Amino acid sequence: MTVANSSPRSPWCGPRPTEVLPETLDQLDAWFRAANYLSVGQIYLLDNPLLRVPLRREHTKPRLLGHWGTTPGLNFIWAHLNRIILERDTETIFIAGPGHGGPAVVASAYLDGTYSETYGDIDKTEDGIRKLFRQFSFPGGIPSHAAPETPGSIHEGGELGYSLSHAYGAAFDNPNLLVATVVGDGEAETGPLATAWHSNKFIDPERDGVVLPILHLNGYKIANPTVLARIPEEELCDLMRGHGHTPYVVSGGFDSEDPRAVHERMAATLDDIVDHIAQIKAAAANGTLKGRPAWPMLILRTPKGWTGPQIVDGNPVEDNWRSHQVPLADVRDTEEHLQQLNDWMASYRPEEIFDASGAPLAITTALAPRGDHRMSANPVTNGGLIRRPLRLPDFRDYAVDVPSPGETTSSATGALGEWLRDVIRDNPDNFRIFGADVTASNRLSAVFDVTNKQWDADYLPIDADNHLARAGRVMEMLSEHQCQGWLEGYLLTGRHGIFNSYEAFIHIVDSMFNQHAKWLEGANSIPWRRPVSSLNYLLSSHVWRQDHNGASHQDPGFLDLVMNKKPDVVRVYLPCDANTLLSTYDHCLRSVDKINVVVAGKHPENNWLSMPEAIEHCVRGIGLFDWAGTEVVGEEPDVVLACAGDVPTLETLAATQILRERIPELRVRVVNVIDLMRLHSESEHPHGLSDAEYDALFTIDKPVIFAHHGYPWLIHRLTYKRHGHANLHVRGYKDEGTTTTPFDMVMLNDLDRYHLVIDVLERVPGLMSRHAAFWQEMHDTRLRARQYTREHGDDMPEVAEWSWKSA
Amino acid sequence: MTVANSSPRSPWCGPRPTEVLPETLDQLDAWFRAANYLSVGQIYLLDNPLLRVPLRREHTKPRLLGHWGTTPGLNFIWAHLNRIILERDTETIFIAGPGHGGPAVVASAYLDGTYSETYGDIDKTEDGIRKLFRQFSFPGGIPSHAAPETPGSIHEGGELGYSLSHAYGAAFDNPNLLVATVVGDGEAETGPLATAWHSNKFIDPERDGVVLPILHLNGYKIANPTVLARIPEEELCDLMRGHGHTPYVVSGGFDSEDPRAVHERMAATLDDIVDHIAQIKAAAANGTLKGRPAWPMLILRTPKGWTGPQIVDGNPVEDNWRSHQVPLADVRDTEEHLQQLNDWMASYRPEEIFDASGAPLAITTALAPRGDHRMSANPVTNGGLIRRPLRLPDFRDYAVDVPSPGETTSSATGALGEWLRDVIRDNPDNFRIFGADVTASNRLSAVFDVTNKQWDADYLPIDADNHLARAGRVMEMLSEHQCQGWLEGYLLTGRHGIFNSYEAFIHIVDSMFNQHAKWLEGANSIPWRRPVSSLNYLLSSHVWRQDHNGASHQDPGFLDLVMNKKPDVVRVYLPCDANTLLSTYDHCLRSVDKINVVVAGKHPENNWLSMPEAIEHCVRGIGLFDWAGTEVVGEEPDVVLACAGDVPTLETLAATQILRERIPELRVRVVNVIDLMRLHSESEHPHGLSDAEYDALFTIDKPVIFAHHGYPWLIHRLTYKRHGHANLHVRGYKDEGTTTTPFDMVMLNDLDRYHLVIDVLERVPGLMSRHAAFWQEMHDTRLRARQYTREHGDDMPEVAEWSWKSA
Numbered sequence A, B: 001m002t003v004a005n006s007s008p009r010s011p012w013c014g015p016r017p018t019e020v021l022p023e024t025l026d027q028l029d030a031w032f033r034a035a036n037y038l039s040v041g042q043i044y045l046l047d048n049p050l051l052r053v054p055l056r057r058e059h060t061k062p063r064l065l066g067h068w069g070t071t072p073g074l075n076f077i078w079a080h081l082n083r084i085i086l087e088r089d090t091e092t093i094f095i096a097g098p099g100h101g102g103p104a105v106v107a108s109a110y111l112d113g114t115y116s117e118t119y120g121d122i123d124k125t126e127d128g129i130r131k132l133f134r135q136f137s138f139p140g141g142i143p144s145h146a147a148p149e150t151p152g153s154i155h156e157g158g159e160l161g162y163s164l165s166h167a168y169g170a171a172f173d174n175p176n177l178l179v180a181t182v183v184g185d186g187e188a189e190t191g192p193l194a195t196a197w198h199s200n201k202f203i204d205p206e207r208d209g210v211v212l213p214i215l216h217l218n219g220y221k222i223a224n225p226t227v228l229a230r231i232p233e234e235e236l237c238d239l240m241r242g243h244g245h246t247p248y249v250v251s252g253g254f255d256s257e258d259p260r261a262v263h264e265r266m267a268a269t270l271d272d273i274v275d276h277i278a279q280i281k282a283a284a285a286n287g288t289l290k291g292r293p294a295w296p297m298l299i300l301r302t303p304k305g306w307t308g309p310q311i312v313d314g315n316p317v318e319d320n321w322r323s324h325q326v327p328l329a330d331v332r333d334t335e336e337h338l339q340q341l342n343d344w345m346a347s348y349r350p351e352e353i354f355d356a357s358g359a360p361l362a363i364t365t366a367l368a369p370r371g372d373h374r375m376s377a378n379p380v381t382n383g384g385l386i387r388r389p390l391r392l393p394d395f396r397d398y399a400v401d402v403p404s405p406g407e408t409t410s411s412a413t414g415a416l417g418e419w420l421r422d423v424i425r426d427n428p429d430n431f432r433i434f435g436a437d438v439t440a441s442n443r444l445s446a447v448f449d450v451t452n453k454q455w456d457a458d459y460l461p462i463d464a465d466n467h468l469a470r471a472g473r474v475m476e477m478l479s480e481h482q483c484q485g486w487l488e489g490y491l492l493t494g495r496h497g498i499f500n501s502y503e504a505f506i507h508i509v510d511s512m513f514n515q516h517a518k519w520l521e522g523a524n525s526i527p528w529r530r531p532v533s534s535l536n537y538l539l540s541s542h543v544w545r546q547d548h549n550g551a552s553h554q555d556p557g558f559l560d561l562v563m564n565k566k567p568d569v570v571r572v573y574l575p576c577d578a579n580t581l582l583s584t585y586d587h588c589l590r591s592v593d594k595i596n597v598v599v600a601g602k603h604p605e606n607n608w609l610s611m612p613e614a615i616e617h618c619v620r621g622i623g624l625f626d627w628a629g630t631e632v633v634g635e636e637p638d639v640v641l642a643c644a645g646d647v648p649t650l651e652t653l654a655a656t657q658i659l660r661e662r663i664p665e666l667r668v669r670v671v672n673v674i675d676l677m678r679l680h681s682e683s684e685h686p687h688g689l690s691d692a693e694y695d696a697l698f699t700i701d702k703p704v705i706f707a708h709h710g711y712p713w714l715i716h717r718l719t720y721k722r723h724g725h726a727n728l729h730v731r732g733y734k735d736e737g738t739t740t741t742p743f744d745m746v747m748l749n750d751l752d753r754y755h756l757v758i759d760v761l762e763r764v765p766g767l768m769s770r771h772a773a774f775w776q777e778m779h780d781t782r783l784r785a786r787q788y789t790r791e792h793g794d795d796m797p798e799v800a801e802w803s804w805k806s807a
Helices: A022-044 A071-088 A102-111 A114-118 A126-135 A163-171 A191-201 A233-242 A259-285 A335-346 A412-426 A445-449 A461-465 A480-492 A504-523 A558-563 A578-590 A611-620 A646-662 A691-698 A713-719 A742-748 A753-763 A772-792 B022-044 B071-088 B102-111 B114-118 B126-135 B163-171 B191-201 B233-242 B259-285 B335-346 B412-426 B445-449 B461-465 B480-492 B504-523 B558-563 B578-590 B611-620 B646-662 B691-698 B713-719 B742-748 B753-763 B772-792
Strands: A091-096 A177-184 A210-217 A246-251 A296-301 A409-411 A431-435 A474-476 A496-502 A535-540 A570-573 A595-599 A604-606 A622-624 A639-644 A668-673 A704-708 A728-731 B091-096 B177-184 B210-217 B246-251 B296-301 B409-411 B431-435 B474-476 B496-502 B535-540 B570-573 B595-599 B604-606 B622-624 B639-644 B668-673 B704-708 B728-731
Touching: A022 A071, A022 A102, A022 A126, A022 A259, A022 A335, A071 A091, A071 A102, A071 A177, A071 A210, A071 A259, A071 A296, A091 A102, A091 A163, A102 A114, A163 A177, A163 A191, A163 A210, A163 A480, A191 A210, A191 A480, A191 B191, A210 A259, A233 A246, A233 A296, A233 B233, A246 A259, A259 A296, A409 A412, A412 A431, A412 A445, A412 A535, A412 A578, A431 A480, A480 A496, A480 A504, A480 A535, A496 A504, A504 A535, A504 A558, A504 A595, A504 B504, A535 A578, A558 A570, A558 A595, A558 A713, A558 B558, A570 A578, A578 A595, A578 A611, A604 A646, A611 A622, A622 A691, A639 A646, A639 A691, A639 A753, A646 A668, A646 A704, A646 A742, A646 A753, A704 A713, A704 A753, A713 A728, A713 B713, A728 A753, A742 A772, A753 A772, B022 B071, B022 B102, B022 B126, B022 B259, B022 B335, B071 B091, B071 B102, B071 B177, B071 B210, B071 B259, B071 B296, B091 B102, B091 B163, B102 B114, B163 B177, B163 B191, B163 B210, B163 B480, B191 B210, B191 B480, B210 B259, B233 B246, B233 B296, B246 B259, B259 B296, B409 B412, B412 B431, B412 B445, B412 B535, B412 B578, B431 B480, B480 B496, B480 B504, B480 B535, B496 B504, B504 B535, B504 B558, B504 B595, B535 B578, B558 B570, B558 B595, B558 B713, B570 B578, B578 B595, B578 B611, B604 B646, B611 B622, B622 B691, B639 B646, B639 B691, B639 B753, B646 B668, B646 B704, B646 B742, B646 B753, B704 B713, B704 B753, B713 B728, B728 B753, B742 B772, B753 B772
Parallel strands: A091 A177, A177 A210, A210 A296, A246 A296, A431 A474, A431 A496, A496 A535, A535 A595, A570 A595, A639 A668, A639 A704, A704 A728, B091 B177, B177 B210, B210 B296, B246 B296, B431 B474, B431 B496, B496 B535, B535 B595, B570 B595, B639 B668, B639 B704, B704 B728
Antiparallel strands: A409 A604, A622 A668, B409 B604, B622 B668
8 A cells, every 4th residue: 555655744644553552452442431431420420420439319310311322332433533643643523423422522522631621610520520420411501412512513413414414514625634424323314314425426535624434333223223234234335335435344342242352443444444545635635546536434333332231121221222312211219220320330440540539540541632633622623713704805896787776687696696706716715605406597607717516426528518627616416405514514614605595495404404503502602612604595596486397496485494593593685686685695704603594586687776775775674765665755655565575576666666657646665675684673683673763664554565575474473563563464475386477476476566556555545446447457457467478378578578667 | 037926917927028029119119209299399389289380489388498308218218117017917106206307297198098088178189289288387287397287196306305205105005016216316316315215124025015216317417417327337236236226227328329229128127127026026925035125226327308409509408417408498589499499399200100180190109008007097196096094993982081180191192102003903004104213202102012113124133122024004214204205105195194203303304394285285276186195293202392302302393384385285283181182183184185283292291181171172173271260251351371282281271370379369261272273364274263253262452371382473473463462472482492301491481380470460450569579489489490400400399290280
């Protein structure tokens, strides 16, 4: 095996260490026992942490909350990665797919010293261990998962499926990083994880880091065996080869095998694996790498609940699903369980792990790496520490020309694409765009002037016009789960990015959005977690312009989901045109610790605001379109037409124009909303308008016809406490759609200009009696529009060719 | 290859047909050309359907909406499956993963005659073809996907990823059914599809049908190559072997290869595959099958847009992503495109497909199966036709004993489990329970008295207590996507089932819920689609009792998502105890064409209602707990305490009891809500209360304190038009949670009894001045509860041991 030389810092190219020495095995085993001891203690003990006296009932917790089953496997892997780091100076982070093995990652962070540095009162004394034990899964303490509170974690893993996606996200643009990723065999059954294996076709061996998947087969889930543990090993190796990996296998610990024997095999295999990785990286560095490498992965088979109780109440527990949570459930109620717990903890020989004061003995932590090389302390896992703000080109330079409202048209996302092109140009190593095959469809193609789609699967001659390359800033795989997971991993390790999606299909990652929002909610209250870049969604091909793809592609409900999360982490923006989109996105790419959802159209639509106007409007987030209304300064309007989103804005302005021409004496106010959070009460959201501000815009007693991009009740939910809510009438998407024309879509949902006019006529007192014929005409026009569409398969010219006329 | 004999109807055991004859190849090719012709015509033409004159601009559609790229592959496969059905009498259905290849499935249904039988005006004449073409993707016509409107479809496929899951769902309990399933290579990148391959570990070779996955590599998505088309074939075959399949490969049509040559290879390979299937089925039937069979699957590689234009505007189109939608985009605007379209359609030689009247020639439809054996007409795909109602044991016999309110406690889901056990017993072949490893955790274990978890991966001796068997009514894989997809497929083919999930993790299938709701919305308006069983969710381990698993497991927001769908398809039930859950679920298992969401606790909680009371309450869906309130008949109460969900009901009743003891003169009314839709306006939902009914329950001017299971704003959204809405104050989950105790969870969200009392004191006029000390005491009690929990790690005894005292 020829390996090139490189800098001593590089983990990839060092010579293979000598054989694993017996004292190293002693150190591995000491760490393993210590971590297991500390894990069991966290799950069970309130006191007597060093087992100085036989355990008594009151030493144990009244509510036993934690997961033992996966924990020893995590501890085992962590110990061995420590050795690799120490011997090779590898920059390594650890992702615990089975994040509910929280006791393991906390124990490891405690042993390597990070925990005490982070939380000073949990020091390396008996009292520190007592606190460490007590806080776990305890009210006012720490959660049972690898949560934001856990040093070294970027992955909580309560909802399973995303460990590999997060891992690849962390590896992008971190060429010297090894992301050791434990994939639980339960997690491996999820869809997101199942396709995440293919991420290796999207990694650049030269410029990105390395993900080492460790498929941990402990055989059982909550109450069932796992699929991958129950197929023949050769079939499983086929599967991994089919995923493009070189599988390595370590199995051990069954039938009471001495862990030392397993340590020996694991250490040797990990050396082979890291040698293999070094060989690939060296070849990539010196340009001799041919094709896509078959990256190593490890299949590790150890018993669930390894080293725990074998039998409890006559039932098998080790190597069984019964060890999933707490193997001994009744330690407070039965002497037998209490005694078993005592014996179990004693079996780790705490007296050989800790000294009299409770500090770990030298052998226990001999394998702990130093400083930032500790997996718990690697700054990559606290991304805000190393985050560099983007160098953002001045978005005003990308303004579309708007001599007067509506005079020009642009594709909003097309305009954004030109700015994003230069964002990419100016930030070549810490900004990426993620999307499920929609960069071109959502009209961001300008970015391909300066970059490519990263791709490491096979190439064909035809790919010259596919914008594919081994290195590129655009990540496209037809899996919203991967896009979201990659981006989360990328952001949490200190970089920046966008998830560009079709609006309807963002629901595919609803649950991932939830989990990321929960992570941010947690992380934002932890002082040592530094701010990370916001997760920015760009939702285009939105509900109103999926006329061609039909009902399955029409759903604006993601906004409702987003609004359920805490106000300090979520933002929703509905820019009305190209310049407002540019201004909004500049803001989003500067923000931290948020999830920004921006919905924007891709088709050429009217531009309403010049850039100075757009900036002013976006800063306010909501405001009057006084150039569109017919109100008289100093007087209240007769009616307010409000709108949020590009298509609702268009229909509202068209309705305004009709009203201006047909009922010139009617005083119409037009309010446009960019920042949906402005509608919230001041007390509910930091962006919320005060009641006085709200009343000044919407009046307290005039009819308000609100044309909304999404489901109408979202607006009601935001405004039900506002004055005049009884006068608020909202139009929006009400799940009426099919394959049809753009104007038919708005008609199907009563959001069209004619219906908005009808709404005004019916709601402004006195209008109906004077304008009954006009009302009838609007109804007839709708019927005519419908008829025309059904006959011609297109929108009638007066709609399709409509243009705004200023007053 | 030895194959046992069987009945002539059995598709599995017939002898291998003779070699594929030349005339069969002619017939295959005729069908292929005809279906391609009809597909192109649907995408492009308004008129001149038989190309009787050269195409003119006005013969084409003004808006070209459809997907050509995947279509010829679907047509090719359909033709060959026809041959298999005809020669072997196979009962076969077709699932088009790339459902946007709608033109193909519609063309096929037209050719086999089903379409004209279903839609009489689309007959087998030139005029019928004209209508067929015109309606496609046309306003007032049919969608561009394999939608509910498409005979033979149970899978729309607009959102990709679920074809294999649907296929396995259709195959369960259909031992003679072959489910031919085309998996697009784009779709294959999604997570749900990637793990769906493992469904073959959950199929019973004897009692279930056969899924034949056909992985169609046409190489490109919207604008990118696909991953699986760009890995070496041996790697792909490894992947399929790793998934437990025997891969067969057919490749052809590249570089202008004559389709006849590809027909020949495809026919021979399909014969091999069906022989292989027959062999497995025969072995399963006669008990000689050893272990899990490596079911065949087909890798079919043909060019995207096969037989379409090679080059358009100088760019390659066939075998390129440019053929994804409409290869010729400007047929109305450029002569060149129009001519190319003319040549393209003429290349299929319509004069050799149709006779002068427009009817297909004999050779064109020679391979069409007869009657119900046509894939478009198989009654399995219109499941309501063959659906048998469940034999439901009388749920009243499973009532828990409730001598007086709150006197006994039960696990609600535990009680339900006993009834479900007997539902399974009495319906051994058309009812299944699906769940991601939570049947036991959600306390439905009683079902294992009569059934097992279906499992066809490896067995170990220890599995004696795992309830695993090759045949079983419980389907558990750690993938909510599979559970949902399997169940959808099972229901749409005429059976019954439940999806049993943790509440938080049901968000994983938000988008699948959306798509199924859209399917039902569409199907319910199509007369020939017969009613199918409702999709029933049982959400347990809910937000309020995930104290032990922490924030990642806490999210009641699925209800908000559900409420976005049309009122005629969604229902949400929040039973307050065991008997109401039993009554609710009996209703759900009898209902059709709905999605029923039921949230219920699994921990032992107070029983409030005897079965007769529960039935009466569930029939109303909302009602007074007059035994709990302190109002005087004939007088209005001072305050209404409303509640929905088991934990909110408990806290509300506890608050009521405190108020009764401490302010006996206060007139408190208790309203409990089971059916959330009752809160809707009558005009919005069929279950909505009239305003008069609502007012009678909630009053029009008294304070209402509403303790809700989910996010509080859902209640506001439902009631904002109601009288007295300004007096409605809702408590619910507001995203505050962690690993803690049950009572701490409600306290964190201000839903606890003490806070509800505080709400009453602050909102009933005059109370505060008289009861300031009591108010302070409630505050102090909360602090004390908090303090106790943080000290002891458990809830304080007065809460943990609380019991209801009747007045």
